[in-house]
Amino acid sequence: MQHYRRTEIIVGAFMLTGILAIGLLALQLGKVGGLGEKGYEITATFGDAGGVRNGGDVMLAGVVIGRIKRVTLVKSLKAKLTLEINNGIQLTTDAIASIRTKGIIGERYVRVSQGADEQFLQPGDEFDDTESAINIEDLISKYIFSSGSN
């Protein structure tokens, strides 16, 4: 009887350790239960999204303030990005969203630069100003051809 009691306690401790490990992974890496982490949505339309992915970062002044929630095509012409901005971060109505690259071959992210307006974007609004992705190949070919004609 005493022996079974000991077994029971050890099994309990084992299960607790395992569940703690699962919880740790889910909370730290799975971003589950990030209470108050939920944000509001703002859309931005780009001529060239440069291959951004869902889940990519949205940065303001080099700080992550949200993520790219959805990438869709509008009328088979333009790319529409739905950005989820963390609550508590206010963007001016004339803020500019641009697609940039981390490093030269790094991943694409959305950079937001604040404007000078007094009004703030409301959930569901759209960025007025956007800058498409800078395509390095285009830049290089432009440089080569313009220097070749001289």
Add this chain to the structure above:
Amino acid sequence: MNGVLNLFGFMGRGLLRTTERIGDGTMLCSRAIGHLFTPPWLGRQLVIQLYAIGFGSLIIIAITGAFTGMVLALQGYYTLAKFGSESLLGSAVALSIIRELGPVLGALMMTGRAGSSITAEIGIMRVTEQLDALEMMAVNPVRQVILPRIIATLIALPLLIAIFDVVGLGAGYLVGVNLLGVNAGAYIGETIAKVTMHDLLTGWVKSAVFGLLIGCICTFLGYRAVPTTEGVAQATTRAVVTASVSILIADYIITSFFL
């Protein structure tokens, strides 16, 4: 002509026998799991099995996890340094462990550590006619012996693999940051940024399926062992081989579904 026919006969017999065994095993496992929904529930048997299977495998799983994380950090650093992207080391280690190596290596270690002993134990119960004795006493051996072991592997393996993941990530961090000098902030930041709930779910689905596979295969082969010393030895070998191969095959299938 006769030789060719014999060959066909041999192949056909082999196929039929394999199908028969798979069917027999599936039937036995579903019968065992069916007992889960009707009383009496033998909680005490489950606790004893969880102790033997789960807690018993804890140390080997922790050691495997630690060294897997460490060697992944070393190998990943060696490869990534060629591209100058050492900062990605954290996510490379974390994704490899959580998506793939944790579940597979954990399940293989579990097969070797616990699966073999399940088969041997049940096989010896068969040899010493303990299973028949249970039936004589109107105790259903499927409910008393097989079900607790299947449920115990099914519960224990996901928990063990979560522990494997945590230990592996910690060990990878130690090697990557303290030994190889990767920036600590970049290591943790990349890990948190790149691992999603989807990756974790993939790992957990894998570990639950592997747990069920180990439980079913090892109990079945023990239960149907030829009741001789040699038969038990054969059954144990076959259990480890069959469970390991099934884990690797199931791993590919689950990965292709979840990608």
